Amino acid sequence: MIALLLAQTIAITGGTVYPVSGPKLANASVLIRDGRIVAVGTSVSIPPGVTRIDASGKWVTPGLIDGAGQLGLVEIGAVSATREGTVQGDTIAAAFNVAEGINPASTLIPVTRIEGITTALAVPSGNLVSGQAVLIDLDGATMEQMVVRSPVGIVADLSESGKDDAGGSRAGIAARLRQVFRDALEYERRKTDFSRAQMRPLSASAGDLEALLPVLHGRVSLIALANRRSDIETALRLAKEFRLKLILAGAAEGWEIAAAIAAAGVPVLVEPMDNIPGYDSLGIRYENAALLVKAGVAVALLETDTHKSRNLRQQAGNAVAYGMTWDQALRAVTLSPAEIFGVADRYGSLEPGKVANLVVWSGDPFEFTTGVEHVLIRGKEIPLKSRQTELLERYKKLPPSYAPVPPR
Amino acid sequence: MRPLLSLLLALTGACASAGGGTRPAPAPAAATAPAPVAAAESTSVARPQYPSTYVRHPNPPVLIRNATIMTATGQEISNGSILLKDGRIVAVGAKVDAPPPGAVVVDGTGKYVTPGLIDDHSHLGVYAAPGTDAESDGNEATNPVTAEVWAEHSFWPQDPQIPLAIAGGITTIQALPGSANLIGGRSAILKLIPARTVQEMKFPGARYGLKMACGENPKRVYRMRGGPSTRMGNMAGYRAAFIQAESYRRKWDAWNKDHKGDPPERNLRTESLAEVLRGNIYVQNHCYRADEMAQMLDLAHEFGFKIRSFHHAVESYKIADLLAKEGTSVSVWADWWGFKEEAMDGIQQNAALNQQAGGRPIIHSDDPGGIQRLNQEAAKAMYAGQRAGIPVTRDQALRWITVNPAWAIGLDSIVGTLEPGKMADVVVWSGDPFSVYSKAVQVYNDGWLAYDRTDPAHQPRTDFELGQVPAPGSDR
Numbered sequence: 001m002i003a004l005l006l007a008q009t010i011a012i013t014g015g016t017v018y019p020v021s022g023p024k025l026a027n028a029s030v031l032i033r034d035g036r037i038v039a040v041g042t043s044v045s046i047p048p049g050v051t052r053i054d055a056s057g058k059w060v061t062p063g064l065i066d067g068a069g070q071l072g073l074v075e076i077g078a079v080s081a082t083r084e085g086t087v088q089g090d091t092i093a094a095a096f097n098v099a100e101g102i103n104p105a106s107t108l109i110p111v112t113r114i115e116g117i118t119t120a121l122a123v124p125s126g127n128l129v130s131g132q133a134v135l136i137d138l139d140g141a142t143m144e145q146m147v148v149r150s151p152v153g154i155v156a157d158l159s160e161s162g163k164d165d166a167g168g169s170r171a172g173i174a175a176r177l178r179q180v181f182r183d184a185l186e187y188e189r190r191k192t193d194f195s196r197a198q199m200r201p202l203s204a205s206a207g208d209l210e211a212l213l214p215v216l217h218g219r220v221s222l223i224a225l226a227n228r229r230s231d232i233e234t235a236l237r238l239a240k241e242f243r244l245k246l247i248l249a250g251a252a253e254g255w256e257i258a259a260a261i262a263a264a265g266v267p268v269l270v271e272p273m274d275n276i277p278g279y280d281s282l283g284i285r286y287e288n289a290a291l292l293v294k295a296g297v298a299v300a301l302l303e304t305d306t307h308k309s310r311n312l313r314q315q316a317g318n319a320v321a322y323g324m325t326w327d328q329a330l331r332a333v334t335l336s337p338a339e340i341f342g343v344a345d346r347y348g349s350l351e352p353g354k355v356a357n358l359v360v361w362s363g364d365p366f367e368f369t370t371g372v373e374h375v376l377i378r379g380k381e382i383p384l385k386s387r388q389t390e391l392l393e394r395y396k397k398l399p400p401s402y403a404p405v406p407p408r
Numbered sequence: 409m410r411p412l413l414s415l416l417l418a419l420t421g422a423c424a425s426a427g428g429g430t431r432p433a434p435a436p437a438a439a440t441a442p443a444p445v446a447a448a449e450s451t452s453v454a455r456p457q458y459p460s461t462y463v464r465h466p467n468p469p470v471l472i473r474n475a476t477i478m479t480a481t482g483q484e485i486s487n488g489s490i491l492l493k494d495g496r497i498v499a500v501g502a503k504v505d506a507p508p509p510g511a512v513v514v515d516g517t518g519k520y521v522t523p524g525l526i527d528d529h530s531h532l533g534v535y536a537a538p539g540t541d542a543e544s545d546g547n548e549a550t551n552p553v554t555a556e557v558w559a560e561h562s563f564w565p566q567d568p569q570i571p572l573a574i575a576g577g578i579t580t581i582q583a584l585p586g587s588a589n590l591i592g593g594r595s596a597i598l599k600l601i602p603a604r605t606v607q608e609m610k611f612p613g614a615r616y617g618l619k620m621a622c623g624e625n626p627k628r629v630y631r632m633r634g635g636p637s638t639r640m641g642n643m644a645g646y647r648a649a650f651i652q653a654e655s656y657r658r659k660w661d662a663w664n665k666d667h668k669g670d671p672p673e674r675n676l677r678t679e680s681l682a683e684v685l686r687g688n689i690y691v692q693n694h695c696y697r698a699d700e701m702a703q704m705l706d707l708a709h710e711f712g713f714k715i716r717s718f719h720h721a722v723e724s725y726k727i728a729d730l731l732a733k734e735g736t737s738v739s740v741w742a743d744w745w746g747f748k749e750e751a752m753d754g755i756q757q758n759a760a761l762n763q764q765a766g767g768r769p770i771i772h773s774d775d776p777g778g779i780q781r782l783n784q785e786a787a788k789a790m791y792a793g794q795r796a797g798i799p800v801t802r803d804q805a806l807r808w809i810t811v812n813p814a815w816a817i818g819l820d821s822i823v824g825t826l827e828p829g830k831m832a833d834v835v836v837w838s839g840d841p842f843s844v845y846s847k848a849v850q851v852y853n854d855g856w857l858a859y860d861r862t863d864p865a866h867q868p869r870t871d872f873e874l875g876q877v878p879a880p881g882s883d884r
Contacts, residue, residue: 078624078748108746256878276776277568278538282877307746314784317844366844368787371795388745388755392796395761398729 009033010379011046012360015055020062020335021349030060032356035379040350053374053381055360061330062350063118063357063377064365065337066312067269068249068302071109071120072102072136072146077307086126091165092180092204095211096131098124099150102143108306110386113138115310116365116372118357119148119347121337123155123223128165128176129204130155132211133223135341137357139377152341153221153247154212158231160280174234176203181242184209184216221245221342223269227252227281236264247340249302252281255288258295267298267340272319274304289332290323300337301329317366329366355379452660452674452682458560460610462599465856469493471507472836475516479826480523480810482803490521492832495855500826514850520841522806523826524579524833524853525782528692528813529719529739529772533583533598533606534559536567537776537872543567547586548593552630553649555618556676557593559583563606566870568877569776574600574859574868576780577835577848580611582817584719587621587694588629590636590645594680595619595692597817601853602868615818617716618684620646622695622704623750643703650711653681690716690818692739696750698726705734717816719772722754728765737768737816741778742789759786759808760793760800770816771808782809787842802842831855 010032017028019040029046031039046052075082084101087093102122112120118138124131132151140146156162158173166172183202187209193199194206202209214220224235227250239246248254249269254261261268270289277284293299301319303312316329324332338348346355356379363370375382394400470492477488477500489504490497491511499505507513534546545562548554563583573581578600585592595617598609622642631637636645656678663671683689691708695701695718708715717737718724722745724731724738731738740762745754759769771786773779790805807824814824823831832855839846851859860866869879 076746076749076752111745273777273781275572275780276537276539277873277877279540282538285878308743311743314788314844318781318784321845321847368784368791368842368844371791391753391755392757395726396796396798398727398765400726 008379009047009050010053010356010376010381011044011050012053012055012060012358012374013046015058015060015360017060017350018062018330019350020331021351028060030350030358032376032379035356037350037354037356037358038352040352053360055373058373059361059363059365059370060350061359061361061365062334062348063359063375064116064312064333065119065121065300065341065348066117066303066309066333067121067300067337067341068123068271068304069120069306069309070098070122070125071112071138071306071309072104072106073098073122074306075103075106075108085122085124087124087131090205090208091127092129092208093124093127093131094129094154094204094208094215096124097134097151098122098131099134099143099147102134102136102146104140104142104146107387108309109138111388112309113375113377113382114372114384114386114389115313116359116361116375117309117312118359118375118377120309121152121341125155128157128162128173129180129208129212130157135343137355137377139380139382148347149341149343151220153223154215155223155225155249158224158226158235159228159250160278162225170231170234174238177238178241179203180209181212181216181238184212188213215244216242218243218245221247223247223249225249227284229253229256229283231280232257232261236260236266239264239266250281251292252284252288254297255285255291256283258292258297261292262296267300267336268292269300269302269337269340271302271304272315272322286318286322289319290328293324293328293332298336298340299328299332300340301332313366314368320366326366452671452679458558458607458610460612461605461607462610462612463608464495464854465601467492467852467856469498469508469511470514470852470855470857471504471511472514472516472521472834473504475836476520476840477826478520478522478802478806478841480803480806481825481827484802488521489516490826490834492834492852492855495832497826497828497830497832497834499828514836516836518839519849520837520839520846521826522577522783522835522837522841523810523824524835524851525577525809526580526813526817526824527573527578527773527779527782527809528582528717528770528816529774530573530581530583530779531586531774532569532573532581532776532779533563533565533567534585536564537569546584547588549586549588549629552589552626552636552645553591553677554585554589554593555591555649555678555680557585558596558616559585559594559619560596560606560610563596563598563609565603565606565609566872568870568872569779570600571602571859571868571870572776573779574851574853575848575861577783577837577841577851578779579833579835579851579853579858580814580817580819580823581779582617582692582813584617584692585619587619587625590621590626590642591649591681592619592621594689597819599853601856601858602870611819616680616683616689617692617817618680618689620691620693620704622693622700623697624748625694639700643707646707647710649677649681650685650707653678653685654711657682657685684713685711687713690714690816692717692719692816694719696720696722698723701727702730705730705736716818717770720751720774722751722758724767725755725758725761726753728762728767731762732765732767735768737770737812738762739770739772739813739816740789741774742771742785742792756789756792757796757798759789760796760798763793763800763804764798768812768815769808770812772813783837783841783846784844785809787844790842805842
């Protein structure tokens with residue numbers, strides 16, 4: 001069944017195509033075969049007999065990528081039995097990879113993908129080092145089928161909330177992380193001594209130290225939550241000391257030191273609609289994303305509330321309202337997150353060879369007037385159904401029928 | 409005791425509803441405004457209680473021309489004009505007479521004008537930023553029934569979230585206590601303007617609301633603290649409280665007839681509930697599930713009061729017919745769901761389905777972020793409805809964030825539409841307010857320019873922000 005679906009060839013014809021990697025193409029087509037894009041352009045020859053999706057008058061973009069949230073890891077926010085994003089009892093939970101907590105049957109997945117989000121980062125939370133974030137496509141019967149890249153990064157909390165696991169001081173966070181990083185490197189050098197118990201006690205478990213090695217060798221990113229300017233500076237300092245591949249997340253006051261972030265070549269994950277000041281983020285403002293991009297920082301936009309992941313496009317629209325160009329905002333929810341998460345060879349733009357995650361919109365994806373017409377994930381057309389569309393069908397006319405299939 | 413008693417004797421008179429002729433002279437601003445409804449502070453005491461000291465800020469007359477005027481009365485006037493003077497809307501239409509002397513003329517080309525937005529569910533000021541325990545003043549979670557607490561006594565006018573909401577086009581809010589309690593206390597109806605004291609913000613003549621809460625929150629908070637621990641315990645708790653209120657009301661009504669002997673002892677808790685029974689305070693009921701809303705309607709019937717609005721009401725679409733028949737409005741989010749079990753069945757068409765059923769939907773925020781984008785939330789809910797084939801007009805969607813919440817707080821005769829004679833609460837938008845790219849460029853509150861996006865002199869900043877929050881446009 002899966003092989004059959006993958007073997008399908010689909011042509012999306014006549015739409016305005018936004019490849020993101022290049023300028024928009026009017027009246028263009030996208031040809032998809034075996035889950036991959038094989039051709040994009042205004043003169044693509046469509047083989048006979050392929051499934052056609054008429055996108056005349058529609059907009060075609062890559063599927064949106066939300067670099068935040070816990071899709072698959074949470075069902076009901078207040079019900080801990082349905083939450084899998086935090087591991088208890090390990091403040092340096094570097095070895096905690098969320099992948100096996102992902103529930104492919106989560107009701108949030110259809111709710112989100114039918115609004116044009118096709119890929120999301122499933123991010124662990126809590127603890128000083130939260131664990132390993134995993135990039136997933138929002139389709140698949142098993143976790144293995146969903147995972148795009150695992151891990152994308154290891155998450156560390158350098159914000160106010162990280163203090164609890166570091167003795168109650170920001171200085172404690174930096175000191176603890178330095179100690180753990182040094183111990184991981186020492187552990188790597190002296191694994192034999194460690195197994196013979198001929199070493200001083202280490203500051204984290206062997207498994208967690210082992211898990212940090214790809215980060216310390218620059219193969220996996222450190223995703224640092226930091227909002228206050230001084231916390232961002234601490235993250236940059238640590239990254240420099242240990243030659244880490246750093247991704248800043250949150251970065252509420254990032255705009256204040258945008259040039260320094262740009263100079264360090266560090267990308268930033270920003271939630272544009274968040275502007276409520278706290279002592280962690282007194283300088284938070286709507287223009288943050290735009291100011292960072294203007295300074296040359298690579299920015300991906302986020303919707304961090306998992307149940308609202310579908311509002312990523314509203315986030316992008318608001319980023320435009322507060323200074324980003326439209327093209328920058330589209331890039332910041334497609335190609336930029338793909339680059340930041342190390343999957344731009346397969347994701348983020350409409351180009352031959354890339355995974356066929358794309359969306360046909362009735363218009364500008366960031367506008368409220370716009371509806372989703374078609375969603376394709378890995379070349380497979382996704383039915384535009386969710387638990388919420390079923391509730392709507394049931395209660396459109398009152399009183400409802402409680403028959404299993406609503407009468408037509 | 410003697411002086412107090414004689415004062416009571418002198419003032420209570422035929423005071424079936426609060427105040428009667430004994431209220432303080434209205435503030436100058438109120439004198440020119442439409443007659444406010446009688447505010448119900450108390451039937452038990454006629455002295456003014458924490459009275460509004462609101463005074464309209466002076467502003468020259470304002471004529472906005474060449475704009476698209478969305479009146480929230482069914483009209484969308486292209487190339488329209490609107491004249492504001494002395495805190496009132498003087499004229500609205502395709503053609504408005506020449507500006508009076510001294511008037512400021514605003515070129516509205518390409519811009520849209522709507523009534524000031526009203527959020528009937530806000531916790532600004534009671535859960536103020538920066539969000540520490542020190543500012544957590546929204547839930548008096550010490551007893552499941554705290555009808556005696558008043559949100560205005562928690563409200564912090566220097567909450568830095570206030571200017572953010574003003575910049576989003578909000579002119580009036582209902583600041584509510586939280587939902588930890590079955591009965592959480594009185595709401596505050598406030599003009600959203602910079603002020604030193606909450607009294608300066610209190611909407612003159614506005615009725616109080618009473619916050620009640622169904623479902624998960626009260627039973628979670630009180631499960632280990634003597635109850636309620638179940639939904640049936642919740643119901644028993646409301647009923648017990650209103651039974652006390654009936655008795656309290658009877659005692660005061662009897663005493664008010666002839667003022668013989670000592671007056672009954674005042675009890676602030678039952679007093680708020682007695683005013684609900686008298687119809688002077690509106691019930692604002694946090695309630696998610698359809699079946700629980702039906703229970704609450706029965707409770708209201710049992711004690712003979714009306715529930716003015718079900719707040720959050722994520723399942724209201726399931727009983728939209730029942731709610732429309734009952735005349736209870738629903739204050740809902742555009743698309744929140746899933747954060748707890750009773751929110752699992754939230755759908756984006758909730759407001760639209762209630763509209764279709766003849767109900768009175770309201771888009772509320774319950775959130776310091778959402779209150780800045782109430783127009784966007786209404787847009788999402790409108791288009792979600794339209795895409796599902798549910799007919800919703802732009803005017804109806806505008807009413808979700810203007811005159812419908814005005815109705816829920818009893819002020820729809822004063823604010824919520826652009827009509828001559830109404831209070832000049834007006835927003836000028838950079839474009840269609842239902843576009844994600846549009847922003848409020850000017851906000852007039854009672855005719856006063858409370859916010860201007862192009863002029864830092866009209867971008868209020870709270871004390872909190874001074875010296876610690878970078879000013880807009882600064883690079884610190």
